[in-house]
Amino acid sequence: MLLNDIISGKVDDAVYIIAEIGQNHQGCLETAKKMIYEAKKSGCHCVKFQKSNLPAKFTQPALDREYISDHAWGRTYGEHKEYLEFSKDQYLKLQAYSEEINVDFTASAMDECSLDFLVELNVPFIKIGSGDANNFPLLKKASRLDLPLVISTGMQTMETIERIVQTMEDAGKRDYALMHCVSSYPTAPKDSKLQLISMLKRRFPDVPIGYSGHELGVVISQAAVLLGARIVERHFTLDKGQKGSDHQCSLEPQELGTLTRAITNFNLSAIPLPPKEILQKLNGGQELEEALQDAQCKTILPCELLCRNKLGKSIVAARTINKGHRLQLTDIAIKVSEPSGLTAESYMTIIGKEVTDNLGEDEPIFGSSIIL
Numbered sequence: 001m002l003l004n005d006i007i008s009g010k011v012d013d014a015v016y017i018i019a020e021i022g023q024n025h026q027g028c029l030e031t032a033k034k035m036i037y038e039a040k041k042s043g044c045h046c047v048k049f050q051k052s053n054l055p056a057k058f059t060q061p062a063l064d065r066e067y068i069s070d071h072a073w074g075r076t077y078g079e080h081k082e083y084l085e086f087s088k089d090q091y092l093k094l095q096a097y098s099e100e101i102n103v104d105f106t107a108s109a110m111d112e113c114s115l116d117f118l119v120e121l122n123v124p125f126i127k128i129g130s131g132d133a134n135n136f137p138l139l140k141k142a143s144r145l146d147l148p149l150v151i152s153t154g155m156q157t158m159e160t161i162e163r164i165v166q167t168m169e170d171a172g173k174r175d176y177a178l179m180h181c182v183s184s185y186p187t188a189p190k191d192s193k194l195q196l197i198s199m200l201k202r203r204f205p206d207v208p209i210g211y212s213g214h215e216l217g218v219v220i221s222q223a224a225v226l227l228g229a230r231i232v233e234r235h236f237t238l239d240k241g242q243k244g245s246d247h248q249c250s251l252e253p254q255e256l257g258t259l260t261r262a263i264t265n266f267n268l269s270a271i272p273l274p275p276k277e278i279l280q281k282l283n284g285g286q287e288l289e290e291a292l293q294d295a296q297c298k299t300i301l302p303c304e305l306l307c308r309n310k311l312g313k314s315i316v317a318a319r320t321i322n323k324g325h326r327l328q329l330t331d332i333a334i335k336v337s338e339p340s341g342l343t344a345e346s347y348m349t350i351i352g353k354e355v356t357d358n359l360g361e362d363e364p365i366f367g368s369s370i371i372l
């Protein structure tokens with residue numbers, strides 16, 4: 001698989017291109033198959049889905065909340081997500097079809113149950129999406145697998161990225177890549193912060209850096225490759241006008257084809273190029289200039305707060321916990337919670353702390369729930 005060769009350093013003049021089908025299949029197997037076919041025809045190497053085990057990813061109140069949106073497929077967020085989730089049997093069918101037409105098939109593991117599911121499915125690599133980049137129990141579990149990992153970094157700080165790398169190093173994990181990502185749909189050019197690709201390459205010279213983009217069009221993703229991104233992931237759709245949160249920032253088959261051809265035609269042995277040369281090569285323009293503005297500091301951007309508030313993970317009680325109990329690892333879970341609790345990355349700092357009140361299963365843990 002090309003991804004293995006890129007991650008191991010065997011190949012340094014190719015880019016691995018992932019079509020993120022995600023939930024743009026509208027919950028329909030036949031549409032998903034058609035998308036796999038079109039993605040392959042457009043020249044990408046991999047089709048990717050999103051796998052969630054709903055009670056493992058979300059607390060019950062988060063599943064029960066009303067989802068009022070033009071993009072909702074159900075009355076509650078849980079019903080909406082259920083509608084978009086494929087069964088094991090459907091996954092097996094999509095995997096078999098991908099194999100038949102010779103395109104890699106995988107999904108992001110959005111909780112630990114889904115990680116087990118994908119391992120059992122024998123996917124060639126696991127994607128950890130931005131929503132789980134601070135979910136260290138999941139990352140630790142994934143780091144022990146004999147499978148490459150592709151880890152996105154949207155909605156995260158540099159400190160969290162340092163900890164991801166440390167977690168991989170602690171496990172002796174070498175076959176993984178980090179993706180620069182901004183979790184806003186669509187991402188404005190000025191928020192794309194493409195130069196963070198160069199910063200990540202300098203900071204982690206042994207880790208392949210990729211780009212998972214949510215901007216409109218293809219030119220910013222081309223620039224990401226010219227800065228040295230070795231994996232590119234873009235959402236894919238058959239029609240951007242459809243109902244669903246991700247269609248607008250997705251590429252239709254023709255655009256994905258344009259992107260894959262442009263990447264294939266780059267002289268990849270001559271990259272990275274400096275921003276000035278990239279501007280020249282891609283015929284400049286305000287969007288590209290904004291995307292290539294100097295950026296050194298990886299922070300959570302204001303444009304990412306909407307997504308972080310909706311899909312960021314919190315620390316919650318994994319079971320009923322009595323007041324006065326000192327928290328153990330098995331007492332807590334990392335889930336999307338309604339309301340949000342302490343953010344997932346702080347989970348190690350609360351182990352051993354005393355709980356100030358009784359907590360029910362799935363209740364978020366706040367700063368005020370523990371004696372610090």
Ligand SMILES: CC(=O)N[C@H](C=O)[C@@H](O)[C@H](O)[C@H](O)COP(=O)(O)O
Nearest residue numbers: 022071129130131183245246307311
């Ligand atoms: C952070 C993250 O997981 N982002 C994913 C990948 O980019 C998205 O595809 C979300 O699943 C999608 O935007 C959610 O939309 P809704 O809330 O309408 O199901």
Ligand SMILES: C=C(OP(=O)(O)O)C(=O)O
Nearest residue numbers: 050108129130152181212
């Ligand atoms: C959320 C995901 O990806 P990203 O953070 O790269 O957009 C995903 O792959 O499910």
